[in-house]
Amino acid sequence: MSNAAFDISVTDNVVLVCIDDDGCRQRVTAVLREEWPVRTAIDSEAALDSLDEAVSVVLVDARDGIEQAIPRPQRDERPFELAALVDESIDGTDRAIECVTKPISPQTLRATVERLQRRVEYDQLLGRYYAVASEYAATASGHKREPEAVSELKERLSTMRTRLDELADGLDDHDAFSVALGTPDETEPPDE
Amino acid sequence: MTENFDLGPAVADATNVLLVAPGVGDTADRLCCDVLTADGLPEHVVGVTISDGPEEKATRWRELLGPAPSLSMLGIDGVTRSAAVQQAPTADDTTVEYLDSSEPIRELGERIATKIHRETDTAVCFDSITDLQECMGRETAFEFLHVLGSRVRAGGATGYYYIDRTVHDEETMTLYSTLFDAAIEVGSDTDGGN
Numbered sequence: 040m041s042n043a044a045f046d047i048s049v050t051d052n053v054v055l056v057c058i059d060d061d062g063c064r065q066r067v068t069a070v071l072r073e074e075w076p077v078r079t080a081i082d083s084e085a086a087l088d089s090l091d092e093a094v095s096v097v098l099v100d101a102r103d104g105i106e107q108a109i110p111r112p113q114r115d116e117r118p119f120e121l122a123a124l125v126d127e128s129i130d131g132t133d134r135a136i137e138c139v140t141k142p143i144s145p146q147t148l149r150a151t152v153e154r155l156q157r158r159v160e161y162d163q164l165l166g167r168y169y170a171v172a173s174e175y176a177a178t179a180s181g182h183k184r185e186p187e188a189v190s191e192l193k194e195r196l197s198t199m200r201t202r203l204d205e206l207a208d209g210l211d212d213h214d215a216f217s218v219a220l221g222t223p224d225e226t227e228p229p230d231e
Numbered sequence: 232m233t234e235n236f237d238l239g240p241a242v243a244d245a246t247n248v249l250l251v252a253p254g255v256g257d258t259a260d261r262l263c264c265d266v267l268t269a270d271g272l273p274e275h276v277v278g279v280t281i282s283d284g285p286e287e288k289a290t291r292w293r294e295l296l297g298p299a300p301s302l303s304m305l306g307i308d309g310v311t312r313s314a315a316v317q318q319a320p321t322a323d324d325t326t327v328e329y330l331d332s333s334e335p336i337r338e339l340g341e342r343i344a345t346k347i348h349r350e351t352d353t354a355v356c357f358d359s360i361t362d363l364q365e366c367m368g369r370e371t372a373f374e375f376l377h378v379l380g381s382r383v384r385a386g387g388a389t390g391y392y393y394i395d396r397t398v399h400d401e402e403t404m405t406l407y408s409t410l411f412d413a414a415i416e417v418g419s420d421t422d423g424g425n
Contacts, residue, residue: 165374172373176406196409207381215381216340219374220367 047202050160051093053078054152057086058100058124063143067098067124070145071152094119095159096152101125101138118163120155154214161206162218168199243270245412247380247390251404252418255359256283257291259393262417263356264295266391272296273352273389277343278304281362286327288358293325303346305330307339336367340379347386355383360394360407369403376410 054071057080058064064079071077078094080086086097101123122137139151175192178185207215242248250266252258267276276296280288285306292302301324330339347353357363357379364372376392383390394407396416408414 165377168377169370169373172406172409175409176402179405180400180402200409203377204381204384207378208385212341212344212382213337215378216337216375219340219378220337220371 047164047199050095050156050163052076052095052156052160053093055080055086055089055094055097055119057081057083057097060100063100063124067143067148070143070148071098074149075152075156090119092118096120096122096155098122098124098139098152118159120159122151122155154210157206157209158214158218161203161210161215164199164203164206165219168196168203171195171199242413242415245389246384247392247411249360249408249411249414250391250393251396251414251416252393253395253397254418255361255393255395258418259358259395260288260291260295262415263358263391263393264292266415267296267354267356270354270389272300273354275301275303275346275351275353277346277353277355277388278302279339279343279355279357280304280306281359281366282307283358285329289325289327298324300324302326303328305339305342307336336363336375340375340382343379344382344386347382347388349387353386353388355379355388355390357390357392360392361398364399369406373406373410376407380410 053076055078056064056068056071058067059081061081064081068077068079075096078089080089086099090097095118097119099121120137122139124141124143125138126141137151137155139148171192175189175196178192179189210218248266250259250262252262263278267273276292278285278288278292283306285304288306289302289304292304296302303326305328307330328342330342343355347355360372360376363375366372367375380390392411394404396404396418399407
């Protein structure tokens, strides 16, 4: 894979579904598997065993407890986005964790995961763009002028920038700035 | 106006432009306003100040720009104000908004984005990248600027972002330049646009 292709291929887009209830887990999985690779887990231990760099979105049932499903240290690392299924009676707005209200609409579920996937991809590509831009800046400003290396880095930046701009355009203002600045540590939805 | 700019096609067609000069404060104000004037005044100017008082800055800009265009000045000045003073309309179609410094810079970015509309010819003038980096470090400042630039582009506006050349080394200047379509540098042997 060329450097340019590697630069913009930043996520495997795996969705990890951690729901205790068999029926709910199967319904959610069936919807999501139409679009993304999906892993399932019935409890926190299985979820943590399955959590790796390929996972970009984790979906849990808030009834089981967010903290129990994915403990704070793993969430604080946050290479993934977290979403919780919540009951209709719970206000799902104004939270750091995305909420999907039950009963689950397949359309809403897909739209939510798609938005979170875009956030993850933008986050990862933005970080990578900064790294390549830093390398370019160091090389272009260095005492040993290396025109070929500078030219190659410039080309990589151009390719990445095109994809980066596409991703940014697909995010709303709140999501885009939150990705760039990091999501603040706010309150969680109450355990059900 | 202190400088007459022949911006050239590269800058005239650019969406996000880096403004480079030595110093801050009045230098940034004059350069931003001179470039706006040279490029043809837009209908609306969104001024952003990280460290200066927005009301004072708005007053200076109004003196430099004249009675047109409409002006929104957003500032973070570290003073908690009453809700009544948070948004203070002034004369000459100028609005000054204070953002409480306890709010994250994210709020500033979102507020800027709300003031960009495709149906109105808008320029965003950001003062300054130097102050932004001071607040949040180089990497976060860099990423914030990419998002802001994307909002400017999506809204059909033009963005001008000031940086103090005396504070940053060449490597950092080159790093930031990767975010912009063109640069204007004054106060050196390379006066003018490129």
